[in-house]
Amino acid sequence: MNDKVSDLVDQMKRCGYKVTNQRELILKEFTEKGGHLSAQEVYENVRKVIPHISLTTIYRNIEMLIDIGVLCPVELASASDGSALYEINRIHDHHHHLVCTKCGKIIEFNMCLFQEIGKKLSSITQFKIDEHRLKVFGRCPKCQHGR
Amino acid sequence: MNDKVSDLVDQMKRCGYKVTNQRELILKEFTEKGGHLSAQEVYENVRKVIPHISLTTIYRNIEMLIDIGVLCPVELASASDGSALYEINRIHDHHHHLVCTKCGKIIEFNMCLFQEIGKKLSSITQFKIDEHRLKVFGRCPKCQHGR
């Protein structure tokens, strides 16, 4: 179990959840691929180690990990299929996504000019603003040919 | 049939689609409520006029209307239930959404500082950028009490 995973396992413990092989492996998936994974993808990978794991367990634990702030949903209809994607919640690493509309490739970036808009917006609307997401769609270098 | 609807009907005709009562009424829903509607909501409203209309017809026509650029998906997991929302595609009226995470109320705004980011982003990533969406989440004045 690498450092990243054990940090997250600790966080889970502190929240009163038990440590299971299933949970460790799910966390391992998210830290290793560093990526944007669907429940199905996590399932298929973890299954190589625990063949009898249930997809239900994946869904349940992703939800739990979102509750305690370890994961967060990527909030994109993942290009082709309609399933949700999740990633490690890097709370101090504000970032947005650039998505290729052809192949689904996701690039992260952290340029952001939201502060200026945010203040105006909350004074005009009287909303308490908690969060924002910028999604940019385009075609990656490989997918630019033939509209 | 009001002006807005007949404009859109014309657009449909030009694209080679036939004009049916069902289609006219679906368009009417989107122009009148000016809003962010789910297939189910359109269905329930149109059913008051054509009680035998099929939900399938709603889905099919929403898809067709997206194809020809009349509608576009709002791209938000609609707060409570997981169904998609659609709106009239106002191509020259660039706007974004501020969503209340409690009651689902949506406010539109058009402040946007994307140009500056967009240029940098495409020169760094070599993506051809087509589109972007900014979504802001918060709590509306009514929903601000009791986290």
Add this chain to the structure above:
DNA sequence: ATATAAATGGTAATGACTTTCATTTAGAAT
């Protein structure tokens, strides 16, 4: 009026996700 491709309605299928419930297990208590 007629022909015909397109549109519709009804029903069944799909697929992501959730619920249920009986069984297993992590970790606290002894």
Add this chain to the structure above:
DNA sequence: ATTCTAAATGAAAGTCATTACCATTTATAT
């Protein structure tokens, strides 16, 4: 180390939005 118990799991059935299929109807070109 053993026992206990609530929490976690797995398997199967259930939801719910959306899609596919197919027989029937209809808009519109002729």
